[in-house]
Amino acid sequence: MSENNRSIWVFGDYRNYFQNRVTLQLLSRAIELADKISASVCAVVMGHDVDEYVGEYIAHGAQKVYVIEHPQLKNYSIETYSYLMERLARIYKPEIIFVGATMFGREFAPRVAKKLGTGLTADCIGLDINEDGLLVQIAPSFGGNLLAEIITPESRPQMATVRPGTFQEIPHDYNAVGEVIRIPLPEDLPEDRVRLISTERWRKKGQRIEDARVVVCGGRGMGSKKKYKKLFELSQLLGGIIGATRPVVYAKWVDEESLVGQAGKHIRPKVLFSFGISGAIQHTAGIGDAGFIIAINKNINATMMKMADVAIVADANQFCTALTRELKKRIRS
Secondary structure, three states: OOHHHOEEEEEOOOOOOOOOOHHHHHHHHHHHHHHHHOOEEEEEEEEOOOHHHHHHHHHOOOOEEEEEEOHHHOOOOHHHHHHHHHHHHHHHOOOEEEEEOOHHHHHHHHHHHHHHOOOEEEEEOEEEEOOOOOEEEEEEEHHHOEEEEEOOOOOOOEEEEEOOOOOOOOOOOOOOOOEEEEOOOOOOOOOOOOOOOOOOOOOOOOOOHHHOOEEEEEOHHHOOHHHHOHHHHHHHHOOOEEEEOHHHHHOOOOOHHHEEOOOOEOOOOOEEEEEOOOOOHHHHOOOOOOOEEEEEEOOOOOHHHHHOOEEEEOOHHHHHHHHHHHHHHHHHO
16 A cells, blocks of 8 residues: 555544543544554444434544444444454555544453454553554553553554543634545445343433542542542542542442543643552553642652652641631631
């Protein structure tokens, strides 16, 4: 394939579109990477009644959108969708394919990679192009203690899944234009071995941690589950939301929805409070875009203290209690 025909594909996961923006975030990064290898940016959309999303992806940077639309695709099927993605990739030969590391993406992308006989780096926290024009897939490894830079020098396409919140979407461009390539549904689809009986949409209540302007994160340094619960009151006083490290979630001090980091949410609050967190890469991988970090830890040499804009050497539990008390005084006065 000639240089001029190179393309970077982003799979369009439009389900829960207005809450889950990972496809738009990946389009944004794809635009930056495409410029380095003279490639076009394409989205791939499968489903039924999807024209609204086709337009959205063009408005957010897709130069081409490959569309397979049919009533039979209204409900997601891993066998059908992965078969169609493999077929498209073999016909049009993209250089790179990105998929959001959602529950859907973690099931879908590995199957597509296996069908195509190529590699896949999961849960990337960074993407770049090296001097040889290869995709550099940056992902935590060895239990999150190291960052690995992974390349796929021979097999194509180069594939990666990326967590929601890792990149920032570009603004909607109402004047954007793009090419829409409509592809008929093949007649030789594999027979689904799983039959969908019914679906029910589950709506989360309250603010999402990915959208919060203030996040109060706590780690094992809070001392206990009882002491950790003090952070809930503090976060309410600050108009924020609770975050947590992996050990805290595993200890069941808080539910998994609060997990921030490699295995959890990527956040970009205006202000991040970090109570009793050492700063292991599993956690810091998810907070790199925080605007202002205030860290409280007894260990002045903790990684989190070095990352912070304001580092306070103190017992996290005691400082939380004092800060909560002071905020209540100011609210009453």
